[in-house]
Structure formats: structure tokens, C-alpha cells
Amino acid sequence: MRETLLQAAAAAREQAYCPYSHFAVGAAVLTEDGRIFTGCNVENASYSLGCCAERTAIFKAVSEGCRRITAIAIAGAPAGMQPDAPCPPCGACRQVMAEFGGADLLIHLTDRSYTLAELLPVQFAL
Ligand code: THU
Secondary structure (H helix, E strand, O other): OHHHHHHHHHHHHOOOEOOOOOEEEEEEEEEOOOOEEEEEOEOOOOHHHOEOHHHHHHHHHHHOOOOOEEEEEEEEEEOOOOOOOOOOOOHHHHHHHHHHOOOOOEEEOOOOEEEHHHHOOOOOOO
16 A cells, blocks of 8 residues: 555655646545545745645545544655655645644655654644
């Protein structure tokens, strides 16, 4: 499943809209009922309105009724280059992962996989 998700993330990256940073990211989420949702980063001329690939994918899953994710793969690199190097998720995306995934959520990067507990050991919760 790790390779399937990484391939789906790389494919989703093809749709990245990143005319400002020229950094293209794709993500693929596995839901607890076995569905896969993908997303890419979507930027905006008003820079802060852009959305990361991870959150695009997670919000797509949630908006389709999923409330629990078990894994996410991320593929990111400068546009036009192969996403061979690991692209760790930003802090905001880690917090969104915490909302819909447990401490054992798997985060697959190109070189190795982590749990959410490793990448976000202390998280905000109400
Ligand atoms: N980006 C992501 O899509 N995911 C991350 O975890 C970090 C950064 C995007 C946001 C922006 O469109 C571009 O990469 C450069 O920061």
C-alpha cells in the first residue's frame, strides 16, 4: 500500500497549481474504509490563500464522508523535477492530520515512513 499511495501522490502532483512558488506537491490519503483520495497544492495570487496538497486531499476525503484516515503519502519537488527527495508535511498539515488520523497515522515520504506521533508529538486539541 505504501507504493500505491506514493504513486497516487506522484500522479496527483501532475495537477499542482503552483505558478508562484513553482514547487509542485501531490498527496494521497487512505481512509479507514479503504478509499484513496488525492490532492495537489493550489496557490493563489493572494499568496496566503493557497492550500497544501495534503489538506486538499484530506478535505476531499472528509467532504465525501470520511472521518478517519490511516495513511498519507506525499510527493513534492520543484515543478519539472522528479519528486525523489522526501517532502515532509508542513506544521499546519500535521495538525490537520491529527484531526482525522490517530497517533499511528502513517506518513509515507519517498525515503521512509513516519507515524504522526513522530512528526507531531504534541498537538493542539480541544
Ligand atoms: N506545500 C504543500 O503542498 N505541502 C506542504 O506540506 C508544504 C508546502 C506547498 C505550498 C505551496 O504551494 C508550495 O508547496 C511552496 O510552499
